[in-house]
Amino acid sequence: MDKKYRINTIVNEIDQEIIDSSPVDDKGVSGKTIERRLKDFIYNNNVKAEDLKSGSGRVTFNKDESVFLKTLIKESIDKKSFAYKFVKGEKNSASFNEIADFMYNMDQKMLSVLEDDERLEFLTYLDQSLGYSVLVELKQIYSIIESISHNIKDRLYTYQLQSLMELRGVLERQFTNEVVHSVKHITDIAEMHELIKDIVDDDINIYDVGSFSVSEEYAERDREVLKYLEENPLVKQHIEEKLGKDINSMFRSK
Structure with a gap:
């Protein structure tokens, strides 16, 4: 042993x-x-x-x-x-x-x-x-955006502005897609918690698959969901109206 x-x-x-x-x-x-x-x-x-x-x-x-x-x-x-x-x-x-x-x-x-x-x-x-x-990926994204800005300095100012506005449009569309995805994803997670919370003891870690890093990744995801909803009350209101319940009550405390 x-x-x-x-x-x-x-x-x-x-x-x-x-x-x-x-x-x-x-x-x-x-x-x-x-x-x-x-x-x-x-x-x-x-x-x-x-x-x-x-x-x-x-x-x-x-x-x-x-x-x-x-x-x-x-x-x-x-x-x-x-x-x-x-x-x-x-x-x-x-x-x-x-x-x-x-x-x-x-x-x-x-x-x-x-x-x-x-x-x-x-x-x-x-x-x-x-x-x-x-954080590494975010740093790389920032670096790419800065490089794009640097590499169009030889163009006309109006071209530089138009190029960066187009890039912003791409990012805004991605942001909108991610918000829509978040609403659906959080709704699915909440419904999953609601289904299992009455049949599994509170002391049981529902994410325990024999790996602490995997278990903690899911637990951290749930903590971040609740934090995200606190910071975005309109999203929280929309999901709660859809579910007909207080979403906080559907998550176990971690």
Whole structure:
């Protein structure tokens, strides 16, 4: 049977690793600080709070998970780091470059201590949690638009303006299509939740397919749906009128 790592075991190992890598006269970091960082990360990543009650010892992790957690928590010791923002649930305040550097650092530090499959699974989890690949694509889109603008500078001004207006028209049509798709998609999700919520216990994760990254991707999708509806009340009103119910009541709390 694989060894299980409790929170205090991981804290002690991190503490020892920090001491081993520090100068002799460096007192390192207190165990309380390490434990606080670890629990902050768990609280902000949808582990049930009751599992963290003092002395329960019920939260355990396998070896690969413990390696990932140790790598992450050691990165988060520095309060100026993005890892600190991540474990504290403040990831939305980070710049693209901070997130990119964090992803690179985590990849490099897990490279020699985890098999490729396990390392890539944790990187996929981080990617989904941070929306990193989406940010990369958005950055590329912005760069293409800037390049288009730059590459028509040699044309008449009226041509430049017409070209960019046509591009805007393409994007506006795509935006309209996406809004229509969102209304249908959110309606379908809500109806699916309504069908199963009365036959499945609330404690059961309906998205559990044996992969945490897949399960979390669907759960994050549901959280983003509710956030989207809060930010777009007219869309929410339209869907609720169509369904004849308060859509919030149709989603399980995550």
